[in-house]
Amino acid sequence: MKKLLFLAVFALTTAVTYAGGYRVSLQGQRALAMGHTGVAVVNSAELGFFNPAGLVYLENKLNVSVGGFGVFSDVVYQNVETGDFARTDSGVGTPLYLYASYKVTDWLTAGLSVYTPYGSSVEWEDDWAGSHLVNNIDLAAIYIQPLLSLKLNEYFSVGGGPIYVTGSVNFNRNLNRTLTDIDGNRAEVTVDASGVSNWGWSASAMFSPTEDLRIGFNYRSEIILEAKDGDADFENIPNSPLTPFEDTQFDAELPLPAELAVGFSYEFCDKWLFAFDYNMTFWSVYESLDLDFANPNIPDSQNARMYEDSSIYRFGLQYETNDMFTLRAGYYFDESPVQDGYFAPETPRNDSNNFTAGLSVNVNERFAIDASFLYSRFKEIDASYDFYFENGQAVPFSGTYKSSAFVPGIGITYKL
Amino acid sequence: MKNYIKYLPFLALGVISCEPELDNPVDEVGFYSNGETDFSNFVALGNSLTAGYADGALYITGQENSYPNIMAQQFAKVQETQLFTQPLVNDNAGGLLLAGNQITANRFVLAVGANGSPRPQIYTGMQPTTDIANVLSGPFSNMGVPGAKSFHLVTPGYGDVSGVPVGTANPYFVRFATSPSSTILADAAAQNPSFFSVFIGNNDVLSFATSGGVGVDQTGNLDPSTYGMNDITDPQVFASVYSTIVNTMVGTGADGALVNLPDVTSIPFFTTVPNNALVLDAATAANLTGFFQAVAGIFAQGAIQQGVDPAVAQALAAQYALTFSAGPNRFLIDVPVSQTNPLGFRQMTEDELLVLTIDQAALAQGYGSVVLTPEVLQVLGILQTGGQPTPEQAQLVLAAVSGVDDKDALDKDELSAISTAQASYNATIKALAQANGLAFVDARATLAQVANGGIPFDGGVVTSQFVTGGGFSLDGVHPTPRGYALVANTIIDAINATYNSTVPKVNIGAYGTVTLSNDVQ
Numbered sequence: 050m051k052k053l054l055f056l057a058v059f060a061l062t063t064a065v066t067y068a069g070g071y072r073v074s075l076q077g078q079r080a081l082a083m084g085h086t087g088v089a090v091v092n093s094a095e096l097g098f099f100n101p102a103g104l105v106y107l108e109n110k111l112n113v114s115v116g117g118f119g120v121f122s123d124v125v126y127q128n129v130e131t132g133d134f135a136r137t138d139s140g141v142g143t144p145l146y147l148y149a150s151y152k153v154t155d156w157l158t159a160g161l162s163v164y165t166p167y168g169s170s171v172e173w174e175d176d177w178a179g180s181h182l183v184n185n186i187d188l189a190a191i192y193i194q195p196l197l198s199l200k201l202n203e204y205f206s207v208g209g210g211p212i213y214v215t216g217s218v219n220f221n222r223n224l225n226r227t228l229t230d231i232d233g234n235r236a237e238v239t240v241d242a243s244g245v246s247n248w249g250w251s252a253s254a255m256f257s258p259t260e261d262l263r264i265g266f267n268y269r270s271e272i273i274l275e276a277k278d279g280d281a282d283f284e285n286i287p288n289s290p291l292t293p294f295e296d297t298q299f300d301a302e303l304p305l306p307a308e309l310a311v312g313f314s315y316e317f318c319d320k321w322l323f324a325f326d327y328n329m330t331f332w333s334v335y336e337s338l339d340l341d342f343a344n345p346n347i348p349d350s351q352n353a354r355m356y357e358d359s360s361i362y363r364f365g366l367q368y369e370t371n372d373m374f375t376l377r378a379g380y381y382f383d384e385s386p387v388q389d390g391y392f393a394p395e396t397p398r399n400d401s402n403n404f405t406a407g408l409s410v411n412v413n414e415r416f417a418i419d420a421s422f423l424y425s426r427f428k429e430i431d432a433s434y435d436f437y438f439e440n441g442q443a444v445p446f447s448g449t450y451k452s453s454a455f456v457p458g459i460g461i462t463y464k465l
Numbered sequence: 466m467k468n469y470i471k472y473l474p475f476l477a478l479g480v481i482s483c484e485p486e487l488d489n490p491v492d493e494v495g496f497y498s499n500g501e502t503d504f505s506n507f508v509a510l511g512n513s514l515t516a517g518y519a520d521g522a523l524y525i526t527g528q529e530n531s532y533p534n535i536m537a538q539q540f541a542k543v544q545e546t547q548l549f550t551q552p553l554v555n556d557n558a559g560g561l562l563l564a565g566n567q568i569t570a571n572r573f574v575l576a577v578g579a580n581g582s583p584r585p586q587i588y589t590g591m592q593p594t595t596d597i598a599n600v601l602s603g604p605f606s607n608m609g610v611p612g613a614k615s616f617h618l619v620t621p622g623y624g625d626v627s628g629v630p631v632g633t634a635n636p637y638f639v640r641f642a643t644s645p646s647s648t649i650l651a652d653a654a655a656q657n658p659s660f661f662s663v664f665i666g667n668n669d670v671l672s673f674a675t676s677g678g679v680g681v682d683q684t685g686n687l688d689p690s691t692y693g694m695n696d697i698t699d700p701q702v703f704a705s706v707y708s709t710i711v712n713t714m715v716g717t718g719a720d721g722a723l724v725n726l727p728d729v730t731s732i733p734f735f736t737t738v739p740n741n742a743l744v745l746d747a748a749t750a751a752n753l754t755g756f757f758q759a760v761a762g763i764f765a766q767g768a769i770q771q772g773v774d775p776a777v778a779q780a781l782a783a784q785y786a787l788t789f790s791a792g793p794n795r796f797l798i799d800v801p802v803s804q805t806n807p808l809g810f811r812q813m814t815e816d817e818l819l820v821l822t823i824d825q826a827a828l829a830q831g832y833g834s835v836v837l838t839p840e841v842l843q844v845l846g847i848l849q850t851g852g853q854p855t856p857e858q859a860q861l862v863l864a865a866v867s868g869v870d871d872k873d874a875l876d877k878d879e880l881s882a883i884s885t886a887q888a889s890y891n892a893t894i895k896a897l898a899q900a901n902g903l904a905f906v907d908a909r910a911t912l913a914q915v916a917n918g919g920i921p922f923d924g925g926v927v928t929s930q931f932v933t934g935g936g937f938s939l940d941g942v943h944p945t946p947r948g949y950a951l952v953a954n955t956i957i958d959a960i961n962a963t964y965n966s967t968v969p970k971v972n973i974g975a976y977g978t979v980t981l982s983n984d985v986q
Contacts, residue, residue, distance in 0.1 A: 123484060123485055124485060125485050125486070125487055125490070127487060127490060127491045127492070128491075128972075129491055129496075129969070130969060130970070130972070131969050131970065131971055131972050132491050132497065132539060132542035132969035133491075133972075134490070134491050134492045178972075178975065226924070226974060226975050227946075227947075227975070227976065227977035227978065228977070229526070229977060229980070231557050231574070231588070231590060231980060231982050231984070232525075232526065232557050233525070233526035233529065233557070287980070287981040287982055288590075288982055288983050288984055289575075289576070289577060289981035289982055289983050290577045290581075290983065291575075291577060291583065291981050292981060427485070429487055429488055439924040439925070439974075440924070440925060442924060442925055444923050444924045444974065445923070449487060451485040451486065451487050452485055453484065453485035
């Protein structure tokens, strides 16, 4: 009971976060419950995301983990100078995952992973104070990855495989702060592209120098989603040669940055496991969101982003209460990739402290129910986006933001 | 499973705390202060500027961007307020109907002509649908009535539809007067406002000004019922009416703000067509100079023939020997024929103004200078070769002079009458604000800033440059939404200073300027 209390305190005083940019760190119930650590934790097919090299150490022939999350994430904005106030109403995001591994031989395991590491859904009230930057955005990317995991010797294994990504984006903003049609409806553009696909890869290694200590490494490549001939739909455009906006196609590139994870896990006192992961997301690839409209009369849209590479520090703890229950808790600190002056309300994320907890209920030897939750705590921040231009003059959009995210999740683990 | 259930409260806790909350949210009562006043029931009195009139008409989006409506939205961020109601018209075309017949023109929009250059034109994208016979059931918080002069606020019958055709009633007030015999002031006071604003008196000089001064300066005439539409209101009448308005509104227990009157002659209606837009090349300038030498000569000769002392005749003729140079030259205006100016024209002086509505095509054809017909040129040829024109031919030359009509210009006497009246009205407004402890709003200073260099905002500078400056709509008289937002901020500043309130101002960059449309004929 004392131990249980300890765990509860740990869960309350530590945190897990929701990732910066449009990275969504929700790739497994067991991992999330432990602060989304996992590069060196061997306990389920979730390794198919966190470290494919570890799959070969799973004891069972067949391992399947499947689950999903409900993301309740919202942002408030205000400007005390003008009294402008806005709150997102973003609905519930539902990232899903599926991992399966099959032990082919003692030294070779094959696997298949499907997961959604990038995405964003932000919905502001139409025509809010920042509507010239974004009204709403919905970004989704599904990663599908066949895997091989190879045990080179008792201490060392490697893994990896190609990644196929298919993504979609839908984005709406007003053309500027003031343009309307004759009836005062704000001129707006919606860009929509779906079925945008590309290839990437990941490679990983795991080193197990002792029975209790594992060290892991995983690298997932950058993938650029290149939208070609997406639909750009202009609405409420005045009937005037001065505003030559009409429906057209657009090209755009959205980078899904590379990510590096290194970490270790350590088993102690028989039933305890501690894990630490360090993640580096190579966000600096995201310099600008540029929309290139096919119609030559429509000026292209350039939106500076200038993200910086960012780090995440993750800590997790697991306690096996008994055969039936395993309890987990964790914390991570997630550094925002957004620099000062580039705080755009379509991904309004600053540094966050994140607290996680969860448990597994082993219904029987083969089947377990996993649950987790994440609470992301963002500090209130005064921020601005300084790279919106009107007639060549920069018009910063500034104010005070506060975000929060609460993410419950549930999944199952099946082994055979 | 029992063990599992005890974690449910944690989940519930998480769900509840999921909404992000700011430490000091602006949408919580108490963030901003109403100070020593009460904005809960705000009523605005005034004319077209208060109504949100723009682009030569009253239309819905203009009304939505009226300064009282902008202020009311800001007041609502400070405290619980009653809904601010406005007598919205039916559409965004703007014209009014009376029993199905259109009685006022549609709005202007900025249209691009075939030559690619944008200019204001009347919007014809839809038929107007606002029939003033459909009386709205008020009262309304926005009591702004386009066209109203100060004394109209206390004139019974100003909202009586039967008076519209004969000019004793106002079609805009007809739409929402509580009864045909009521007055604007009575309808405003009956709402028992907690706070009011008064912005009235512009039309008491403006219609005189926009008519080019064809009206009468009624200073000294204390009976406004005898005034014509384009007359200047006697300052005593103004003071008396304004004092009645303020006393009545203060008498309801309300606080308020009084807005003084901007200089009507600094609006684009008078500053867009320069009085020296007669741009000539050297040859044309020399021709014109020669022409006026001929005029002077013909006049002197005629005068002497009629028995005028040659010295006097030469002296009088000298004023007509105008000289022109290459580049910009000032236009001529017609003035009353007098002993000192027997031909009744002269060149404009530096500060005199032309109206926006002057026929610019005619200016290019000689209006404002000389209409040189072949017949006139022939007479000039005779003169140049030392010949003697017949009296008929001489008359042709004099008749070729085409001074700008009185209705198209404000001369120095008219400007002086306007300026004197405005100064008196503004002295009244300031004195009444001080005497009653009301906020005094110096809109005159704000507009002066807009007209002289402009007012910077986050996306540029608002100026009174016609079409492009951002401050004035396409009628050259009334502000754009951005201009109205600037007025709202000016009033809010004065209110905050007077009542120790902290009403937030708006970002004028978020308000639009002129409306684009090629739905024109």
